[in-house]
Amino acid sequence: MEENNIFKNVKSDLPASIVVFFVAVPLCLGIALASGAPLFAGIIAGIVGGIVVGIASGSPLGVSGPAAGLAVIVLTSIDSLGSWPTFLLAVVIAGVFQLLMGFARAGFIAYFFPSAVIKGMLTGIGLLIIIKQIPHALGYDKDPEGDLAFAPTTGGENSFSALTNAFQYVTPGAVLISVISLAILILWDTVLSKKHKIFQLIQGPIVVVILGIVMNYLYQSGVLNFSLEKDQLVQLPVASNLGEFFNQFTFPDFSQLANLEIYKVAVVIAIVASLETLLCVEATDKLDPYKRVTPTNRELIAQGLGNMVSGLIGGLPVTQVIVRSSANINFGARTKMSAILHGVFLLISAITIAGVLNMVPLASLAAILLMVGYKLAKPSLFTQMYKLGWEQFVPFTATVIGILFTDLLRGITIGLFFGLFYTLRHSYRNSHHMKDVITMEGGREVHHLVLAEEVSFFNKASVFNILNTLPENSKVIIDFEKSKSVAHDVLELIEDFRANAKRKNILVEVRNFNQSNTLLLQRN
Structure with missing residues (x-):
């Protein structure tokens, strides 16, 4: 799938782009609502994420737009900076920082996330999508569409309280649309x-959206004895003419360039947006049926350009987004043309057919997203990860639970913590090899301790334990033959042991220690 062949796959990319477009509309609006920003700012970010980032990116299947993970940061930052135009300046500067990160080749950070954590992230997001969409499928629409966190939303609910309340406020018309759509x-x-x-x-999703519009029309005309409230439909700002459309764009307040608070907000946005993007890139590449690898440094540059443009014209910060990316993959996209087209459709629809899109029931979109969520969190994946052993299953499960009960970045951090625990445990258990005991003349036991190739500070405890258990009146050979790097702390430990071994009448012999081929690490 070469980049210069993207037009050859339009028959696959076009239908997928339409699906992503329909998924993106409520997400853009929902995230803007959860962020305390103008609703049109979400649409602008979706347009920029599709067209600008899509063109600049090297990701074949990733889709960018406003991110739920930044919603709380945006909400608090607008308040702390005092105005929306001032916040937009912070978004532009965040984009500049991302550009610098890309040119500094900081994209390598993506390769430090374990596979189990990435799979846990995908599964956790899949389950969260299902939890978030069930209320919309039942006709309960108090929870912002774009919110992907357990924490209370603008409606004072969390993911599970909204789910519980949904069953108490079922709308038959929404349920009928959801069931038929599924x-x-x-x-x-x-x-x-x-x-x-x-x-x-x-x-199928295109058919579902058209069906939803038709059924909503039949409800309104009285042909079917059901009804939907306004908040159970897509709510896109409608401009009566082209001038009114362009009046919805807002520009940054460049008079605030000397405000240091703006740069603090910009740094936070740049770091969080870059992390979310790199995590999404890793996850999207794993879902790619052609197993293509996204150039991460180029992706940071593309996201930087996107945030600069989005901030300049009044949009929310953008990142690559897993919900839209996974929908893009699940519905047959082949190249990044799908992401670009979805941005074009967002632009055209905002200008021309916003009124028609406002007839799409959220229940129709909920059915589409429920399918996306199921494909991300199939029960068979839990079985597969369990069979791989605890070292894979525990970080995977911890990431899923963390995402469900906190938010995306905290959940990933929890998964990384468990992954690091198993890495350190593995390192602890593989710092040395003890050969069989040999009995010498005089009855003195000889223990042959062969240190590993890499002995770090984290191995200090295991080396201490093995030396501490040596019996009195024995001899130990500490062999550096295989060692290329031994931490300074471990060498100090061995020296201390040699000094104190006489108390237990233990003879210590050091073999193959060579200052030139053993690296003394001066830091822990």
Whole structure:
């Protein structure tokens, strides 16, 4: 799938881009609502994420736009900076910082995240999508669409309280749309798409959205005895003319360039947005059926450009986003043309057909996202990770639980902590090898301790334990033959042991120690 061949896959990319477009509209609006920003700022960020980042990015299937993980940061930053235009200046500066990070080749950070944590992130997001979308499928729409955190939302609810309340406020019209939509999606995915190429070209979600518009019209006209409230539909700002459309754009307040608080906010946005992007890149590459590898430094540059443009015209900060990226992959995209087209569709729709899009029930979109969530969090994945052993299963499970009960970045941090624990445990257990005991003349036991190739500060405890358990009146050979790097702390430990061994009548012999081939690490 070469980059210069992206137009050759339009028959796959076009249907996927339409699906991503329909998924992106409520997400953009929901994240803007949760961020305390103008609703149109979410649409601007979606347009920029699709077109600007899509063109500049080297990610074949990643889709960028406003990120739920930044919603709390945006909300508090607007308040601390005092105005929306001042915050936009911080977004522009954050983009500059990301550009510098990309040119400084900081993208290598992405390769330090274990596979188990990335899979846990995908599964956790899948389960969270399901939890978040069930209320919308039932017609309970108090929770912002774009919020992906357990913490209370602008409505004072968290993910699970909203789920509980949803069953107390069921809207029959929304449930009917959700059930029919899910049935269509399952039928399309398991049967129809395998029967004829026409069902591969026309994707199930497109049919679901059209069906939702038709059913909503039948509700409003009284043909079907059901109804939907305004907050159960997509709510896109409607401009009556082109001038009114452009009046919705806002520009940064450059008079605040000397305000140090702006640079603090910009640094936070740049770091969090870059981490979310790199994590999403890693996850998206794992989902890519062609297993292509995204150039991470180029991605940081693309995101920097996106945030500069988004901030300059009144948009929210952008990152690569896993919900839209996974929907893009699940519905057949082949190249980044899908992401670019979805941005074009957002732009065209905001200018021309916002009124029509406002007839799309959130229940239709919830059905689509429920399918996306299921594909990310299939039960078979838990079984697969369990069979790989505790070293994979525990960080995976910890990441899933962390994401469900905190938020994306905290959940990943929890998973990384458990991953680091197993890494240190593995390092602790593999610092040395003790050969069999040999009995010498006079009855003195000889213990042959062979140190590993790399002996770090973290191995200090295991080396101490093995030396401390040596019996009295024995001899120990400490062999550096295989060692290339031994931490200074471990060498000090060995020296201390040699000094105190006489008390236990232990003879100590050091072999193959060479100052030139053993690195003394001066820091822990």
